[in-house]
Amino acid sequence: MTRHGKNCTAGAVYTYHEKKKDTAVSGYGTQSIRLGKDAIKDFDCCSLSLQPCKDPVVTPDGFLFEREAILEYILHQKNEIAKKTRAYEKQLKAEGEELKTLSRAAKESRVQNFLKKEGSIVTKPLNPFKTDSSSSGPSCSSSSSAGSSGYSSTPSTPSSSSDGGSSELKDKQLPSFWIPSLTPEAKPSAVKKPVKTVFCPMSGRPLRLKDLTPVRFTRLDPSLSRVSLITRQDRYVCAVTRDVLGNAVPCAVLRPS
Numbered sequence: 001m002t003r004h005g006k007n008c009t010a011g012a013v014y015t016y017h018e019k020k021k022d023t024a025v026s027g028y029g030t031q032s033i034r035l036g037k038d039a040i041k042d043f044d045c046c047s048l049s050l051q052p053c054k055d056p057v058v059t060p061d062g063f064l065f066e067r068e069a070i071l072e073y074i075l076h077q078k079n080e081i082a083k084k085t086r087a088y089e090k091q092l093k094a095e096g097e098e099l100k101t102l103s104r105a106a107k108e109s110r111v112q113n114f115l116k117k118e119g120s121i122v123t124k125p126l127n128p129f130k131t132d133s134s135s136s137g138p139s140c141s142s143s144s145s146a147g148s149s150g151y152s153s154t155p156s157t158p159s160s161s162s163d164g165g166s167s168e169l170k171d172k173q174l175p176s177f178w179i180p181s182l183t184p185e186a187k188p189s190a191v192k193k194p195v196k197t198v199f200c201p202m203s204g205r206p207l208r209l210k211d212l213t214p215v216r217f218t219r220l221d222p223s224l225s226r227v228s229l230i231t232r233q234d235r236y237v238c239a240v241t242r243d244v245l246g247n248a249v250p251c252a253v254l255r256p257s
Contacts, residue, residue: 042247043064044064046064046065047063048065048073049069052230057070057212057214058212058215058253059202059207061205064215067212067214073201074209078198081194081195084194087191088191088192088193217236218239220234238251
């Protein structure tokens with residue numbers, strides 16, 4: 001390799017040396033750089049607030065939470081479930097009202113079609129005082145009188161009203177491109193039936209209040225206050241073996257029966 005070969009950037013291939021140089025400059029992507037101590041929470045910290053627990057509780061899966069934080073989370077989830085349930089019930093009610101409206105409109109359309117067909121039927125009124133011989137002459141007059149009396153094959157008034165109704169319906173169905181909810185592509189978002197189960201934020205499994213087990217840590221020095229205890233790295237010990245607890249020590253919680 002020549003003297004300036006390492007600084008050559010005109011090549012079409014991203015060389016190993018360039019990759020190594022860029023990695024060293026950026027500080028990411030190397031095997032020598034690991035997560036520091038500050039990037040990992042301590043074993044006695046809450047999984048939600050990431051702060052040392054005052055009143056810790058543990059789930060059956062082994063996740064530690066502050067009692068206040070996990071209760072607030074469960075309450076928030078139940079409020080969200082109640083809100084989604086109300087929205088779902090409102091959607092069901094709206095769908096029921098829409099079905100009723102459609103059935104009512106279908107019934108009215110059947111009635112209008114029946115009346116239209118009945119109005120288009122032309123009948124010749126019979127005159128009981130006329131004989132059959134003279135039926136040919138008066139028949140024309142009767143038909144003309146029937147036409148004058150209002151018996152017509154094409155009624156004008158219903159057609160005009162139907163045209164007006166169809167135009168109004170068409171105006172209501174026209175899309176409005178400046179309103180997002182009335183655009184042709186806009187569709188009402190369907191609300192799914194919510195699940196009434198609260199799930200753990202860490203494991204994703206169902207979580208209940210009675211599944212939470214309170215944890216009582218044994219302090220290394222009972223004479224220390226809470227403020228001075230938090231500043232120390234070694235805070236708690238095992239109640240049986242008196243070993244100092246930490247992230248590298250597997251811990252177990254004994255639940256009283």
